[in-house]
Amino acid sequence: MGVRDEAAAIAGEIAELRHEIHREPEIGLDLPKTQAKVLAALDGLPLEISTGRGLSSVTAVLRGGLPGPVVLLRGDMDALPVTEETGLPYASAVPGAMHACGHDTHTAMLAGAARVLSARRAGLPGTVIFMFQPGEEGYAGARHMIGEGVLDAAGSRPVAAYGLHVTSQRLPCGVFSTRPGAMLAAADQITVTVRGRGGHASMPYRAADPIPVACEMVTALQVLVTRKFDVFDPVVITVGSFHAGTADNVIPDEARFLATARSFSQESRGALAELVPRLIGDIARAHGLTAEAEYSREYPVTVNDVSEAAFASETIAAVFGPERAELAEFPITGAEDFSFVLEQVPGAFVMLGACPPGTDPQTAPTNHSAVAVFDDAVLADGTALYAELALRRLALR
């Protein structure tokens, strides 16, 4: 029986685990219930298991019967602060928490791959690290796990690392997508406080109004994007939070806004970190106000190694047929903390279309939506891909 058939044979159990995790979503770095479900699913397998100290991660090491290199497979485990509105039978039972990014499927598929590979342990030429990671959604869980030694869990560094991510839209169900080089953007946070002087709204000349100045900054940031950056090395700045004032007739003392900055190269990221605070400061000064702009580097660019991306793509084509292996023309403007792993280990991040069959991927709700649906149909093949990537990469040496 091939790996695909072996994964298909346990598809029911993988879906059951996925549903259990989906019903009880947990957010952030501390996911004790999810961790317990993973540990139960791995129970009895020939794995060396350790759990995180500062976060509820699970690291499982499978040592094959034959000598060989180390490969790392990663699945993230955390949910989002979203109240689910899908109406699915296994929908979240926790108000304000939902697996709206499909990480429940990654966790279940990775546990499935651990089972499939454990059954082949005797003939496995090397070692596989299974990285079950909390806190992908803004908590840098991958960086914490690296700090706690996940990359050295097998005794020697992995030669390759692979991550899988479902998407509820764009890709047809069952189609895998990857590309060499930049796969996802770097995501940084800009925090701006504009300090003026409050007063009566009818006499703005007696005050120093921070609101029009902050508004000017918002539009100037968009001009900065078009005038200071190469159109072929794009950046995105979006102000997603803007707050000032309490009443129509009061000029407030300050205005605050938050923005996300996305980029795909070290050069652009470095330029953002330098130019954004300067622009904010200069606009404030032009109006006789002051401003603080804090540029915080969050997730780096997720960079797929050229040969590992080609290997992943060839593996997908060989296992599932070339029609299911998309070579993505462009990177994704989303971000991933798997980027921290790929900074240290060559590897590839692969997207998997998971919108329900019969749904138009172009109009289906996006990941993070309260109505995003990831279909169980992809669980067996996602499991098979994790396992095949490890098996074939170990065989390569």
Ligand SMILES: [Zn+2]
């Ligand atoms: Zn997400």
Ligand SMILES: [Zn+2]
């Ligand atoms: Zn995600």
